[in-house]
Amino acid sequence: MSGDTAIATVCLSGTLEDKLGAAAAAGFGGVEIFENDLIASRRSPSEIRRLCADLGLTIDLYQPFRDFEAVPPDVLRANLRRARRKFDLMAELGADTVLVCSSVSPDAVDDDDDLAAEQLRELAELAGERGIRVAYEALAWGRFVNTYEHAWRIVRRADHPALGVCLDSFHILSRRSDPRAIRTIPGEKIFFLQLADAPLLDMDVLHWSRHHRLFPGQGAFDLAAFTGHVLAAGYQGPLSLEVFNDVFRQADPGPAAVDAMRSLLALRESVGTLDVPAAPRLDGHAFAELGVSGAVLADLGFTHIGTHRSKPVQLWQQGAARLLVNSAAEEGSISALGLVSADPRGSARRAEALLAPVLPREHCPGEADLAAVAAPDGTEIFFCGNDEWLRDFVPSGASSAGSGITGIDHVALTQPFDHFDEATLFYRSVLGLSPEAVAEFAAPFGLVRSRAVGDQDVRLTLDSALVRRGEWAPGVPSPQHVAFACEDALAVARTLRENGAPLLEIPGNYYDDLDARFDLPFAAELRENSVLYDRDPSGEFLHFFTELVGSRVFFEVVQRIGGYRGCGVVNTPVYMTAHRERRLSLA
Numbered sequence: 022m023s024g025d026t027a028i029a030t031v032c033l034s035g036t037l038e039d040k041l042g043a044a045a046a047a048g049f050g051g052v053e054i055f056e057n058d059l060i061a062s063r064r065s066p067s068e069i070r071r072l073c074a075d076l077g078l079t080i081d082l083y084q085p086f087r088d089f090e091a092v093p094p095d096v097l098r099a100n101l102r103r104a105r106r107k108f109d110l111m112a113e114l115g116a117d118t119v120l121v122c123s124s125v126s127p128d129a130v131d132d133d134d135d136l137a138a139e140q141l142r143e144l145a146e147l148a149g150e151r152g153i154r155v156a157y158e159a160l161a162w163g164r165f166v167n168t169y170e171h172a173w174r175i176v177r178r179a180d181h182p183a184l185g186v187c188l189d190s191f192h193i194l195s196r197r198s199d200p201r202a203i204r205t206i207p208g209e210k211i212f213f214l215q216l217a218d219a220p221l222l223d224m225d226v227l228h229w230s231r232h233h234r235l236f237p238g239q240g241a242f243d244l245a246a247f248t249g250h251v252l253a254a255g256y257q258g259p260l261s262l263e264v265f266n267d268v269f270r271q272a273d274p275g276p277a278a279v280d281a282m283r284s285l286l287a288l289r290e291s292v293g294t295l296d297v298p299a300a301p302r303l304d305g306h307a308f309a310e311l312g313v314s315g316a317v318l319a320d321l322g323f324t325h326i327g328t329h330r331s332k333p334v335q336l337w338q339q340g341a342a343r344l345l346v347n348s349a350a351e352e353g354s355i356s357a358l359g360l361v362s363a364d365p366r367g368s369a370r371r372a373e374a375l376l377a378p379v380l381p382r383e384h385c386p387g388e389a390d391l392a393a394v395a396a397p398d399g400t401e402i403f404f405c406g407n408d409e410w411l412r413d414f415v416p417s418g419a420s421s422a423g424s425g426i427t428g429i430d431h432v433a434l435t436q437p438f439d440h441f442d443e444a445t446l447f448y449r450s451v452l453g454l455s456p457e458a459v460a461e462f463a464a465p466f467g468l469v470r471s472r473a474v475g476d477q478d479v480r481l482t483l484d485s486a487l488v489r490r491g492e493w494a495p496g497v498p499s500p501q502h503v504a505f506a507c508e509d510a511l512a513v514a515r516t517l518r519e520n521g522a523p524l525l526e527i528p529g530n531y532y533d534d535l536d537a538r539f540d541l542p543f544a545a546e547l548r549e550n551s552v553l554y555d556r557d558p559s560g561e562f563l564h565f566f567t568e569l570v571g572s573r574v575f576f577e578v579v580q581r582i583g584g585y586r587g588c589g590v591v592n593t594p595v596y597m598t599a600h601r602e603r604r605l606s607l608a
């Protein structure tokens with residue numbers, strides 16, 4: 022049934038028991054047992070079979086069986102002997118489908134479809150006698166067979182009821198094969214479907230496959246269209262994840278399996294085989310909650326307009342930008358985000374359906390009952406309707422002119438490097454935000470990967486070191502920031518400097534380079550005010566930064582001109598270096 026879900030044990034970290042336990046706990050119905058996981062296990066195949074049954078898991082596939090077809094007679098004999106042994110094992114395991122991947126062996130004699138078909142037919146005959154099905158998969162780097170069309174031609178030529186194809190989205194989409202022709206394969210000849218996403222990388226396909234696969238929705242492939250073709254062909258088997266990924270291989274298998282399941286739920290929603298409450302429209306940032314001193318916010322032109330009735334929380338506001346200062350929160354960090362939802366309950370229902378942890382409600386009688394969920398890095402996401410939550414704050418009566426900040430433009434949430442892809446999928450699927458392309462750049466303390474998710478009303482940037490940061494680097498964990506919107510960055514920068522706000526100074530070399538690249542009429546003012554600049558076909562961008570105002574947090578002020586869509590990522594190494602130098606000068 023296409024409602025069934027499965028996951029290959031290779032996706033997860035740990036022993037076979039760890040993997041199976043995590044898959045079952047996340048709600049998977051079946052598994053693909055990877056041979057290496059079985060070989061290394063102390064449990065016999067029949068014990069593994071019992072364990073799976075106890076966990077409510079079916080064993081949907083045993084794999085891989087390599088380098089079988091198109092070989093000389095003596096090699097064929099050895100291969101058939103090897104197959105018999107594995108079929109015995111499968112009988113003990115209770116697995117009825119084996120994956121045979123196309124040969125990469127020098128033993129394969131030549132590109133001879135007739136020979137490959139004849140030998141696979143012999144294998145299928147042996148398998149069929151034991152009630153086993155052979156699913157033939159074209160590896161993208163297979164010696165002679167490396168496209169699904171070719172694998173299907175051979176399977177059709179072999180014409181045996183126990184022989185079909187295994188379609189693996191990675192092998193098909195990495196080679197840019199046209200997946201539409203999948204619709205011409207009879208559904209009952211598609212014996213198995215493996216799903217993996219991936220970032221678009223220009224690299225050797227084997228290395229790409231073995232290290233960089235992702236769960237659907239985390240990469241750049243159109244898995245919804247792909248899966249749609251397979252279902253349209255009449256495929257009846259499970260949707261099974263097969264993701265080789267260096268990070269997932271060492272992640273805690275519990276959360277990794279939940280992340281995997283979330284990817285499948287979102288995929289099933291997008292192909293119309295699962296109903297999930299739709300993502301209500303998000304209309305903007307209601308607030309960001311963080312631990313900073315009120316004095317810094319006053320310097321930035323914010324006013325302390327209210328104090329929470331029952332919690333140690335102050336509300337500071339300027340324009341539509343609202344910050345909650347929580348004296349109980351960890352100093353410096355951004356602990357929560359409030360997003361304006363057209364239907365907060367609906368947002369929460371969707372989040373729950375997509376396995377986001379719902380946070381316990383903590384509110385006193387008469388206070389707003391905001392639904393909230395936890396993002397993968399622990400940031401609390403609150404869904405706010407209208408401004409009813411503001412009534413929980415006793416007004417201070419204070420007001421001030423402000424400095425020209427008009428709202429929150431985006432929030433930059435630094436991710437632990439092993440949560441980056443999970444975070445992308447979370448914000449994409451749970452909140453319905455659109456991910457932009459991944460940018461990577463060399464920052465002073467190592468490579469940084471950055472990805473914006475959102476639209477013009479709600480924008481987040483996810484930044485992450487590519488590998489674990491050394492302890493010597495400042496800001497471990499890396500600082501996060503809130504970026505405010507304004508209409509005239511130069512004017513706001515001038516006002517803030519006059520207020521004595523701790524603005525970050527940008528070195529002259531940056532402006533010399535800017536002068537070389539662009540001939541800007543306001544170049545001198547940028548330099549004078551330490552305002553950075555970017556331009557691309559979507560528009561222009563002016564932005565400046567404060568120094569670190571807590572151990573983990575700083576602010577940015579941005580001005581977008583003409584629909585600029587990005588977040589000035591090109592300038593990130595410059596301000597990161599400036600933050601580093603400022604810290605050294607203070608140390």
Ligand SMILES: O=C(O)c1ccc(O)c(O)c1
Binds near residue numbers: 120122
């Ligand atoms: O990388 C591999 O060898 C390999 C093995 C089995 C698969 O199903 C696959 O997609 C890749």
Ligand SMILES: [Mg+2]
Binds near residue numbers: 189263
């Ligand atoms: Mg595969």
